[in-house]
Amino acid sequence: MTYRVALKKCSSYDLDTIRGVVLDMLASIDFDPAQTAGKKVLLKPNMLGAYLPERHVTTHPAFVEAVASIFKQAGAHVQVGDSSNGAYEIDEAWNVTGFRVAAERAGAEIVPFEGVGSVEKDDIRLSKAVIDADMIVNLPKFKTHGLTGLTVAVKNLYGCVPGMVKTAYHRLHRKRRVFANCVVKIAQAVKPQLTIVDGIYGMEGNGPSGGKIAKLGFLIAGTDMHAVDSVSCKLAGLKPREMDTIDIAHELGFFDASAAVDIEGDTLDDCRPDSFDLPASYIKNRIDSGLAQAVMAFIFRVVEVRPIISNNRCKKCGLCIKSCPVDAIHWLSEPGERPPQINKKECISCFCCHEVCPFTAIDMKRSLAIKLIQRMSRKDKKR
16 A cells, blocks of 8 residues: 655745645645535644744644635635634634634634534544534644644644543543544544645644744645654654554554655655754654663653743743643642642643643653653664
8 A cells, every 4th residue: 555645845824825835735646626516624723722823833824724715716615623722712712823814714614613512423522513524624733742742633633522522531541652542543533534734834842832933844735644644753853653643543453654655746855854853751762772671660660751830931821720631730829829830649741731831831841761761762863
């Protein structure tokens, strides 16, 4: 089996530029927008929360508008739908991200996933809008993620779970690998027919909201979400199966990680950034040296990355308290008087608080063991 993924340079959020590049990409993978005429096409961007477009935490509204206009002109009934992380007011997220205006300008319908009801599919609770659509077009942002390494095609579909149900799933799936398994099953239940990645600007480091803006200058498109993530890994300097969601999808038979991925358009070397920082919580490369294996049992007892609230940067808004799936963050005084505190014993390191903080006031503190493992990984890579 061979997968096909389109990769093209694109350095501008100019509407006509994006439209032209996207149409070229779709043609290169034999996806004709005309096939959507008369169908209900749901665009699923990344709307993590009420973040301004220039912070590049969410899919850029110009990118959403350009893609929406392509399907609108093809004769589809276009919807733009998503669910933010639950800590923000729904209208605020739609307005601040620019998604509301983008949808209106393209003639698309806005569908807040929280407001249309939900249904069970394959033991996963999804927004009814996802089930009712004839076609799902996934529009993720190219970013890092503290829990999954990257958040691109597959992880973006976690937003198809409405409202605070996402928080409940975090509570039920606390461990990194278990959570990745949940994400894969959600993505498989959604099963988008097309994914187009906004990689014009992305985020590196401690994403998905507190990292560094990365000027990347590319778009990725494909009909298989795992193949898109596979190419994304290579652009970020990872082997695909180093990403838990790809490894799990392969094990479950949803994706053949050993199959060829043909890249149409530009090459990986054309688009790969000179450097790309992964999250502090991510350990790149498996360590198989004799020394590493000898001390692994001890090291993993003390390996941890935990969120820490910066008293200097915290604005005492309380969003982290609202977002925590296990109620591990508390006010120590009257709300708003002093920064809240994270109870280390209750914290499950899901980094939901890190995701929602609009002031990047939550740091990811690495234990000494994590720093040691990451240093050893870098040494192994150089050999």
